[in-house]
Amino acid sequence: MDTRVEGIMVSVSRRAALALALVMAGGALTRGDGHEGLAPQKVHLELRTLATGVASATFPGGARGGELAVGDSAVWSLIVRLERDRQGEPRGCRYGVSMPSVPPQEVPEEAAHAWEARLTVRSATLERIELDVDWKRYGRDADGERRVVRGDACAITLGEGERRLLDFVWMREAPGWESCYDSLALELEAKVAEDPALADRRITYDLWLVDEGRGGPSMTRRWQMVGKQGEARDFDFEPLRRSIEGVRTQALLDTRVSGSVRGRLQDDGSLEVALQAHRTDSPDGPNWALGGHGEKRVRLLPGETVRLELPAPDPDVSHEPEGSTLRRDVEGGILAGLRERTVSLVLTSRPVE
Amino acid sequence: MAVLSALVDGEEVNDLALLAEALSVAEGRDAILDFVRLRAAVRADQSRPRAAFYEKVRSVLEAPSGRSAPRVLRRIAAAVVLVLATAGLVDLGWRLRDGGSAEQPPRPTRVLRFEPGVDWHANVR
Numbered sequence: 001m002d003t004r005v006e007g008i009m010v011s012v013s014r015r016a017a018l019a020l021a022l023v024m025a026g027g028a029l030t031r032g033d034g035h036e037g038l039a040p041q042k043v044h045l046e047l048r049t050l051a052t053g054v055a056s057a058t059f060p061g062g063a064r065g066g067e068l069a070v071g072d073s074a075v076w077s078l079i080v081r082l083e084r085d086r087q088g089e090p091r092g093c094r095y096g097v098s099m100p101s102v103p104p105q106e107v108p109e110e111a112a113h114a115w116e117a118r119l120t121v122r123s124a125t126l127e128r129i130e131l132d133v134d135w136k137r138y139g140r141d142a143d144g145e146r147r148v149v150r151g152d153a154c155a156i157t158l159g160e161g162e163r164r165l166l167d168f169v170w171m172r173e174a175p176g177w178e179s180c181y182d183s184l185a186l187e188l189e190a191k192v193a194e195d196p197a198l199a200d201r202r203i204t205y206d207l208w209l210v211d212e213g214r215g216g217p218s219m220t221r222r223w224q225m226v227g228k229q230g231e232a233r234d235f236d237f238e239p240l241r242r243s244i245e246g247v248r249t250q251a252l253l254d255t256r257v258s259g260s261v262r263g264r265l266q267d268d269g270s271l272e273v274a275l276q277a278h279r280t281d282s283p284d285g286p287n288w289a290l291g292g293h294g295e296k297r298v299r300l301l302p303g304e305t306v307r308l309e310l311p312a313p314d315p316d317v318s319h320e321p322e323g324s325t326l327r328r329d330v331e332g333g334i335l336a337g338l339r340e341r342t343v344s345l346v347l348t349s350r351p352v353e
Numbered sequence: 354m355a356v357l358s359a360l361v362d363g364e365e366v367n368d369l370a371l372l373a374e375a376l377s378v379a380e381g382r383d384a385i386l387d388f389v390r391l392r393a394a395v396r397a398d399q400s401r402p403r404a405a406f407y408e409k410v411r412s413v414l415e416a417p418s419g420r421s422a423p424r425v426l427r428r429i430a431a432a433v434v435l436v437l438a439t440a441g442l443v444d445l446g447w448r449l450r451d452g453g454s455a456e457q458p459p460r461p462t463r464v465l466r467f468e469p470g471v472d473w474h475a476n477v478r
Binding site for chain 1: 368370371374456457458459460461462463464465466467468469472473474475476
């Protein structure tokens, strides 16, 4: 009896161990959902003014930039003023931006605006830069004292190369400015500062679009590209067109997939890759179009292949008008038929030797 | 290097970006010179096998006189060739029907899924 019980226990233990192993294997296959430990990066920040002419485009003006590591802070000032000749008269519409290394305690008399910003890098990894920004715009009181006109303290998250507008000022009634400029603005741009030892490396991307599943043969598309270290490369596949079967009917559907990929070689030889994907499904004709987008950031071995499945649309049509083509196609099972097929991106990336 | 080798061999080069990449580095240009030198060296090589080698090869290749395969064996061989050819045509037909699925991506080592509402967001339509 004891032997039988012991045997049953061993069998149960083995099955439990097997089940645990399967779960762990499944977990390993599906890891890399954007929460992997990616290497911290040094950040290049740029705080700049923008000027919009009365009858012209918007152009960047003076800018203060620098590199900050995670946890670093910097306080930068930008003072905007019209340039004047020796007699004190404005020199056309020329304006200047001074960037004192130490934030001034006073606003110069001729300054139109003075901005000051404290920038702190909270975290920075591939395609995700998190900053604390505390900025103020100063003006002069009648007695010459500095006073805060406007300001804000906020936490912001930017992708690599993305910009954020912090402040905007109409200049249509500012003396001396009104005939030249419509507005001034202050913006912040964040990039990753490349490691000089790896900045000249290049990465190849072999990207496939695969459509497979019930109801028809599989289809593939291929896109090959080379990008510099940290450079984003765009892709835009030829649409996948196939007949999708519904309950009583069928429809010709197109699936368009585009996006971008950005990779960075690491010191240990691994690659960090961010893949942004956009998917749009639409029938043959301008009836409806359903889209979605997402981003994955993963760490890969050189030459490792990863597959990303792009969800098919599952719209709520309860508010769609009766008789609309979308409602008809959902109720006819066309969208359900589309969800029985899997659209994936298959990516292999490796550094150029 | 494969793309440079293909270029020197006069083969079609489809990936022009990769070719430009290879030509932009000194190692690539050196490799082209090496390929050209190797080709010149092979062409200049006048060495030939000895007469004894030709004699041995001739004795192997020459059909033994007076002995022909029985007719039934030749018919079996013809039938095998016919079956293989038919199978090849059927396979080609399936591949063409699959919309060119003969070209397949490499097998992934990891599979990731976007989760709607978490890291996959529907566009406003």
